[in-house]
Amino acid sequence: MPVEIIISQIFNGLSLSSILLMIALGLSITFGIMGVINFAHGEFLMIGAYTAFILQRFFHGQDSGYYFLLSLPLAFFVSAFIGLIVERSIIRFLYGRPFEGMLATWGLSLVLQQAARNIFGANNVEVSSPAWLNGGIEFIKGVQLPYNRLFIIAIAVICIIGMYIYIYTSSSGRRMRAVMQNRDMAACMGIKTRRVDSVTFAIGCGLAGIAGSVVSLLGSIGPSTGQNYIIDAFMVVVLGGVGNLSGTIAGAIMIGAVSPFFEFVTTSSMGKVIVFALVIAFLQWRPSGLFALKTRALD
Amino acid sequence: MKGYRLLTIIIAMFLVFTGMLLPESYAAEPIKVGVLHSLSGTMSISEVAVKDGTLMAIEEINAKGGLLGRKIVPIVEDGASDWPTFAEKAKKLIQQDKVSVVFGCWTSASRKAVLPVFEKLDHLLFYPVQYEGLEASKNIVYTGAAPNQQIMPSVTWLLKQNKKKFYLLGSDYVFPRTANLIIKAQLKAEGGALVGEEYTPLGHTEYSTVINKIKAAKPDVIYNTLNGDSNVAFFKQLKAAGITAKDMPVMSVSIAEDELRGIGADIAEGHLAAWNYFMSMSTPENKVFVENYKKRYGKDRVTDDPIEAGYFGVYLWAEAVKKAKSTDVDKVREAVKGVSFNAPEGKVSINPVNNHTSKIVQIGKVRKDGQFDILWSTGKPVEPEPFPALVSDKKVVAPGNIVKR
Numbered sequence: 001m002p003v004e005i006i007i008s009q010i011f012n013g014l015s016l017s018s019i020l021l022m023i024a025l026g027l028s029i030t031f032g033i034m035g036v037i038n039f040a041h042g043e044f045l046m047i048g049a050y051t052a053f054i055l056q057r058f059f060h061g062q063d064s065g066y067y068f069l070l071s072l073p074l075a076f077f078v079s080a081f082i083g084l085i086v087e088r089s090i091i092r093f094l095y096g097r098p099f100e101g102m103l104a105t106w107g108l109s110l111v112l113q114q115a116a117r118n119i120f121g122a123n124n125v126e127v128s129s130p131a132w133l134n135g136g137i138e139f140i141k142g143v144q145l146p147y148n149r150l151f152i153i154a155i156a157v158i159c160i161i162g163m164y165i166y167i168y169t170s171s172s173g174r175r176m177r178a179v180m181q182n183r184d185m186a187a188c189m190g191i192k193t194r195r196v197d198s199v200t201f202a203i204g205c206g207l208a209g210i211a212g213s214v215v216s217l218l219g220s221i222g223p224s225t226g227q228n229y230i231i232d233a234f235m236v237v238v239l240g241g242v243g244n245l246s247g248t249i250a251g252a253i254m255i256g257a258v259s260p261f262f263e264f265v266t267t268s269s270m271g272k273v274i275v276f277a278l279v280i281a282f283l284q285w286r287p288s289g290l291f292a293l294k295t296r297a298l299d
Numbered sequence: 300m301k302g303y304r305l306l307t308i309i310i311a312m313f314l315v316f317t318g319m320l321l322p323e324s325y326a327a328e329p330i331k332v333g334v335l336h337s338l339s340g341t342m343s344i345s346e347v348a349v350k351d352g353t354l355m356a357i358e359e360i361n362a363k364g365g366l367l368g369r370k371i372v373p374i375v376e377d378g379a380s381d382w383p384t385f386a387e388k389a390k391k392l393i394q395q396d397k398v399s400v401v402f403g404c405w406t407s408a409s410r411k412a413v414l415p416v417f418e419k420l421d422h423l424l425f426y427p428v429q430y431e432g433l434e435a436s437k438n439i440v441y442t443g444a445a446p447n448q449q450i451m452p453s454v455t456w457l458l459k460q461n462k463k464k465f466y467l468l469g470s471d472y473v474f475p476r477t478a479n480l481i482i483k484a485q486l487k488a489e490g491g492a493l494v495g496e497e498y499t500p501l502g503h504t505e506y507s508t509v510i511n512k513i514k515a516a517k518p519d520v521i522y523n524t525l526n527g528d529s530n531v532a533f534f535k536q537l538k539a540a541g542i543t544a545k546d547m548p549v550m551s552v553s554i555a556e557d558e559l560r561g562i563g564a565d566i567a568e569g570h571l572a573a574w575n576y577f578m579s580m581s582t583p584e585n586k587v588f589v590e591n592y593k594k595r596y597g598k599d600r601v602t603d604d605p606i607e608a609g610y611f612g613v614y615l616w617a618e619a620v621k622k623a624k625s626t627d628v629d630k631v632r633e634a635v636k637g638v639s640f641n642a643p644e645g646k647v648s649i650n651p652v653n654n655h656t657s658k659i660v661q662i663g664k665v666r667k668d669g670q671f672d673i674l675w676s677t678g679k680p681v682e683p684e685p686f687p688a689l690v691s692d693k694k695v696v697a698p699g700n701i702v703k704r
Contacts, residue, residue, distance in 0.1 A: 002515065005514065005515050009508065012511065015507070016505065123561075124344065126531060128563055136539060148539055149539070218535065220532065224502075264511065267497060268497070268499040268508075268509065
C-alpha cells in the first residue's frame with residue numbers, strides 16, 4: 001500500500017471516528033445514567049441536520065456561508081429542546097426498564113422519521129457546504145485532506161473537551177456522575193435526580209444534533225439519515241463500555257480506524273461484517289467493554 | 300336486531316350513492332388506466348416526476364378530445380418503494396379497477412416483482428426506465444433503453460476517447476451487477492481494462508474509502524451505476540478529495556437532470572452521462588414538451604429521460620389503441636407492434652419482435668446550470684437488443700418467446 005493511501009485512510013478513519021463519537025457520547029451517557037437504550041437517538045441527529053437545512057433556507061443566497069457556524073449551536077439547542085420534551089413525556093416513565101425502553105424509543109424513532117417525512121417531504125434534501133469548506137489542503141503529494149473533514153474533526157475535539165470540562169469540573173457535572181454511580185445514594189444526599197436525568201438526556205440529544213449538522217456536509221440528508229449512523233454508534237458504546245467517557249472515545253477511535261481499513265482491503269459490505277464479527281469476538285472476551293464502569297451499586 | 304337494522308341502512312345508503320354515481324360514469328364511458336410509481340420512500344425522489352410526465356400526456360390527449368371519443372381517467376397508486384407493495388397494487392389496478400393498461404415502475408426490483416402479476420393476469424405494463432436487459436415479456440412494453448442503447452455505446456465511446464482503464468462502482472442490487480457483467484465482457488472484447496469493481500449498499504453515504512481505492516487503482520474513468528441518494532454523497536466527497544472531471548471523469552447511467560438538482564450541478568460539473576434524451580435537446584417537440592411541463596409543474600422543474608419515456612409511452616399506447624380501435628389488452632398488444640411517435644427525443648417506435656423501443660443514443664457532459672452539453676449522438680434511432688450477444692446465448696423471436704441462439 002503506498003504511503004499516501006495509508007495517510008488518507010488514517011485521516012478517513014479519524015473523521016469517521018469523530019462523527020461516531022459525537023453520536024455515541026449522548027447514547028452512552030443516557031444509558032449510563034438512566035438505563036434507557038435510546039433507539040431514537042439517530043433521529044436527534046436527523047433533527048440537527050434539518051436544523052442546518054432550515055437555517056440555510058433562511059440565509060439563502062449568502063455565499064460566504066458563515067451562517068453554517070451558527071447552525072452548530074442552533075442544532076444543539078433544537079435537538080436538546082426536543083430531547084427534553086421527549087424525556088419529560090416518555091423516557092422518564094421507562095427508567096431502569098431497558099426492554100420497554102427499547103420498544104418505546106424504537107416506536108418514537110418511527111414517529112420522528114414520519115414527522116420529518118410529513119414536514120420536509122420524503123425526498124432527501126441537500127445542504128450545500130459553505131465556500132470556505134470546499135477544497136482541502138494538499139498534505140503531501142497525492143493526499144488531499146478535505147477542509148470539511150478537518151472541520152468535523154475539530155468540532156468533535158471541541159465537543160469532547162467541552163464534555164470533559166462539564167462532567168469533571170462543573171457542579172452540575174459532578175451531580176451527573178454521582179447519579180450515574182449510585183442513584184439512591186445521590187438522592188439521599190439531596191440531588192434532584194429527576195432533574196439531572198432531564199439535563200443529561202437533553203445534552204446527549206444536543207450532541208447528536210451537532211453531529212447531524214456536520215454530517216450534512218458529507219451527503220444529502222433525509223428522514224432516515226440517523227439510521228445510517230446509529231448502528232455504528234451502538235457498536236462504539238458497547239465496545240467502549242457503557243456510560244464511560246474515555247471508553248466511548250477509545251471505542252469510537254477503534255471502530256473508526258478499523259472499519260475504513262477493512263473496507264479498503266475487502267468491500268463496503270464485507271468490511272462492515274468483519275468489524276461486527278470482531279466486536280462480537282471481543283465482547284466474548286470482555287463482556288463489559290474496554291472500560292467497565294465501576295459502581296458501588298448492587299446490580 | 301339493532302345491529303341488523305344499522306347494516307340495512309348502510310347497505311341502502313351505499314346502493315343509493317352508487318346509484319347516483321353510476322349514470323354519470325356510464326354516460327362518459329371513460330378509459331381507465333393505472334399509474335403505478337413510488338410516491339413515498341427512497342425512490343420517490345425519481346419516480347414522482349415520471350408520474351407527472353405520464354399524467355401530463357394523459358391530460359394532453361384528453362384536451363384534444365380523448366381517445367376513441369372517450370376520456371382517459373388515470374388511477375394513481377403508490378408503490379411506496381416497496382416491491383411487494385408494487386405487486387399488490389398492480390393486482391388491485393387490474394382486478395379491482397379494471398384498468399386497460401398500467402404505466403409504471405422504476406427499479407428493476409419493482410419490475411421483477413410485478414412481472415408475475417402481469418403474466419398471470421395476462422395484462423399490459425409500460426415500463427419507462429433504462430434497465431439491464433435480459434428480459435422480454437409479452438406483457439411489458441419497455442420504453443426505456445436496453446443495454447445496447449445506453450450502457451454499451453457509452454463504453455465504446457469512452458474507449459474511443461482513449462479512456463481504457465475502467466473502475467466500476469455501483470449499488471449492490473440486480474441492475475448494477477448485471478450492467479457491470481455486460482461492461483466487463485465488453486472491455487474484454489474491445490480492448491479495455493478493468494482496474495477495480497466495487498458495490499455499496501443502497502443508501503450508503505460514506506465514500507472516502509472507496510474514493511481512496513479508486514485513487515490507488517488510477518483508472519481513466521469511473522463508470523458509475525450508483526442509484527438514489529448515494530450519488531449525492533459520492534460526488535460531494537469525490538470533489539472534496541480533489542478529484543475533478545478533468546483527471547478522472549465519472550460516466551453515469553442513473554443521473555439525469557432531476558438527480559443533478561439534488562447533487563448540485565457545480566459539484567458534478569464536467570462529468571458524463573449516457574441517455575436517450577436530454578432536456579437541452581433542440582427538437583421542436585422537445586421545446587413544446589419542456590414548456591408544457593414547466594407550465595404545469597413549476598418553473599424550477601426539469602425534464603429528463605425517464606420522464607420523457609413515461610410521457611411518450613402513453614402516446615405509443617394511444618396510437619396502438621387507435622390502430623386496434625379498442626382498449627382490449629390482447630388487441631392493443633398486437634397493435635402496439637411497430638407503432639411510432641414523434642417524441643421529444645425524436646422518432647421512437649416499438650420493435651415488433653421484442654417489445655422494446657428503438658430510440659436515439661446520446662452522451663452528455665454536465666454544465667454549470669445543471670443541463671447537459673450533448674457531446675455525441677447516434678443521430679438516428681438504434682434498434683433495441685435486450686439480450687446482448689456478449690453475455691447471453693439467447694435471442695428473442697417474438698415478445699415472450701426467447702430461444703437459444
